[in-house]
Amino acid sequence: MGDEAKNIIERDKIPGDLKWKTSDIYKRESDWEQGYRSLIEKTNDILEFKGRLHKRDILLKAMAAFEGLGQAVDKLYFYAHLKKDEDNTNTKYQAMLDKAHALAVKFETAGSFLVPEILSLPAAYLEKIQSEEEFEKYRHFLQNLIRKKKHVLSEKEERLLALSGEIAQAPKNIFTMINDADIKFPKIKDEQDKIVELTKGNYKKFMESRKRRVRRQAFNKLYDTYRKQKNTISQTLAHSLKKDSYYAKVRGHGSTLEAALFEDNIPLAVYDNLISSVTSNLASLHKYVTAKKRALGLKEIHTYDLYVPLTGEIQISYEYSQAVKTVQEGLEPLGDHYLSIVKQAFSNGWIDVLENKGKTSGAYSWGCYSCHPYILLNYQENLDNMFTIAHELGHAAHSYLSNKNQPYINASYSIFLAEIASTLNEILLTKHLLKKYPNQDIKAYVLNHYLEQFRNTVYRQTMFAEFEKKIHSMSQNQEPVTTQNLSEIYLELNKKYYGPDIHIDRKIEMEWARIPHFYNCFYVYKYATGFCAAEALAEKIMDKGGKTETYLDFLSSGGSDYPINILKKAGIDMVSPEPVEKALNNFGALVNRLENLI
Numbered sequence: 001m002g003d004e005a006k007n008i009i010e011r012d013k014i015p016g017d018l019k020w021k022t023s024d025i026y027k028r029e030s031d032w033e034q035g036y037r038s039l040i041e042k043t044n045d046i047l048e049f050k051g052r053l054h055k056r057d058i059l060l061k062a063m064a065a066f067e068g069l070g071q072a073v074d075k076l077y078f079y080a081h082l083k084k085d086e087d088n089t090n091t092k093y094q095a096m097l098d099k100a101h102a103l104a105v106k107f108e109t110a111g112s113f114l115v116p117e118i119l120s121l122p123a124a125y126l127e128k129i130q131s132e133e134e135f136e137k138y139r140h141f142l143q144n145l146i147r148k149k150k151h152v153l154s155e156k157e158e159r160l161l162a163l164s165g166e167i168a169q170a171p172k173n174i175f176t177m178i179n180d181a182d183i184k185f186p187k188i189k190d191e192q193d194k195i196v197e198l199t200k201g202n203y204k205k206f207m208e209s210r211k212r213r214v215r216r217q218a219f220n221k222l223y224d225t226y227r228k229q230k231n232t233i234s235q236t237l238a239h240s241l242k243k244d245s246y247y248a249k250v251r252g253h254g255s256t257l258e259a260a261l262f263e264d265n266i267p268l269a270v271y272d273n274l275i276s277s278v279t280s281n282l283a284s285l286h287k288y289v290t291a292k293k294r295a296l297g298l299k300e301i302h303t304y305d306l307y308v309p310l311t312g313e314i315q316i317s318y319e320y321s322q323a324v325k326t327v328q329e330g331l332e333p334l335g336d337h338y339l340s341i342v343k344q345a346f347s348n349g350w351i352d353v354l355e356n357k358g359k360t361s362g363a364y365s366w367g368c369y370s371c372h373p374y375i376l377l378n379y380q381e382n383l384d385n386m387f388t389i390a391h392e393l394g395h396a397a398h399s400y401l402s403n404k405n406q407p408y409i410n411a412s413y414s415i416f417l418a419e420i421a422s423t424l425n426e427i428l429l430t431k432h433l434l435k436k437y438p439n440q441d442i443k444a445y446v447l448n449h450y451l452e453q454f455r456n457t458v459y460r461q462t463m464f465a466e467f468e469k470k471i472h473s474m475s476q477n478q479e480p481v482t483t484q485n486l487s488e489i490y491l492e493l494n495k496k497y498y499g500p501d502i503h504i505d506r507k508i509e510m511e512w513a514r515i516p517h518f519y520n521c522f523y524v525y526k527y528a529t530g531f532c533a534a535e536a537l538a539e540k541i542m543d544k545g546g547k548t549e550t551y552l553d554f555l556s557s558g559g560s561d562y563p564i565n566i567l568k569k570a571g572i573d574m575v576s577p578e579p580v581e582k583a584l585n586n587f588g589a590l591v592n593r594l595e596n597l598i
């Protein structure tokens with residue numbers, strides 16, 4: 001660790017063409033300060049409309065004011081966050097972000113009356129104005145409020161629910177403190193027989209180790225540690241389920257699943273078809289597990305062997321310039337307009353490429369409405385990092401086109417759609433690399449990389465989704481949610497999903513205890529549906545030979561309609577099981593192809 005730390009350079013030593021240009025947001029930091037001072041004075045201006053929204057012209061002015069202030073606050077916050085992410089040790093930018101966050105809270109508080117007051121207006125009145133030309137850009141926003149109106153309570157009841165919000169966050173907050181602060185893992189021996197502390201951060205690396213004793217030891221120690229907390233965590237999760245059930249009942253939903261899907265207007269069939277289609281097509285996953293067993297030369301494959309790459313480590317090194325060229329080649333099927341956006345990202349200072357001391361770790365794409373998106377990388381010269389570039393460019397292009405083609409109020413797209421553009425880019429890059437490399441070992445490595453993504457995103461997240469559905473049903477039916485029945489359900493699902501040719505180590509029954517997504521009710525299914533939708537869109541793009549107008553329209557839609565409708569306009573019907581089943585069939589075909597390579 002010491003040697004690695006010495007190699008991380010100071011930010012001022014990084015070439016300018018490998019840093020993002022925050023001057024595209026504010027030319028000078030003094031402009032940010034001026035903007036901040038101005039907004040401090042203007043934030044409460046929105047309050048002048050409070051209690052007057054029943055007047056048509058006042059409502060129109062209030063909406064316009066809310067948009068204008070929202071854009072300005074977002075821009076201020078975004079700039080401060082980027083500067084802080086460049087170097088988290090810089091106290092100047094820490095203070096700048098604190099100020100921006102406080103301003104954002106002030107704005108949200110001032111504007112919090114807007115939606116409740118609009119909802120208090122008669123439905124007939126809202127129906128009338130949403131069809132008028134002046135309200136055209138607010139049409140979907142108003143239609144969505146009308147749709148939600150029947151689940152909105154009286155002002156007094158809504159106030160009581162709002163007051164309970166902090167208490168309702170208790171299960172999630174308690175789990176976060178257990179999982180991120182209090183839980184401590186023991187030490188293990190790494191590949192070089194050095195004693196190292198096991199952490200959530202290095203666990204994945206150990207599970208990918210070529211040395212089986214390392215994988216087995218990390219697996220056992222991790223779940224032994226969670227088992228010691230099993231009763232506390234099971235009760236924390238049980239009360240999170242009760243909280244979700246309470247809010248669903250109070251708002252008049254038939255179940256917690258209905259309540260969770262209602263926000264994005266997702267039909268129940270989408271969730272049910274996902275589970276049904278995946279569980280009806282588990283044979284390919286079972287075959288993949290068997291292929292992994294054979295490739296690794298194991299007499300018996302265990303749960304802790306699932307994350308080891310089949311092909312071993314293939315040394316494909318990509319300098320950043322090579323990665324840029326390869327990604328652009330892979331994305332050529334998306335057409336000239338899309339590629340022009342990609343080239344802007346690479347050449348116009350959208351991307352912060354290299355790791356430096358104090359820089360935020362990982363990778364992301366993020367933006368504000370009034371400026372192009374930005375991408376944070378910590379680039380290392382390997383295949384995974386090249387895929388990360390393609391992934392984040394997908395998010396960036398989606399945001400760029402949504403912001404260019406939608407008003408501020410409709411620009412943000414739903415989480416249900418968020419991973420589609422990024423996953424599609426990875427699919428296209430995979431197809432390109434399989435054509436690019438004649439070497440069988442490299443082909444196998446690329447295929448395995450993709451199949452592991454599919455396994456973890458579609459199969460595993462669907463298993464999570466099925467687990468959630470079962471335990472929420474138990475809670476709603478007043479059945480006890482205990483460590484024992486949570487573990488039994490989870491163990492049986494692992495056996496079903498991974499098949500007869502694997503030894504399911506009993507300790508995996510405690511995996512539910514470390515998944516934070518279970519505290520965000522019915523969230524994980526979106527990863528699986530997004531991956532399958534991306535597969536379907538990629539197939540359409542490849543079939544059309546560069547005719548990408550429909551896909552670009554999808555990327556340009558933002559949140560202008562419900563996500564199911566936006567996808568349907570792009571030719572993908574997620575209410576039908578077809579996209580999921582096609583993706584699963586493709587997985588099966590790729591498993592067969594991999595078997596011939598290894």
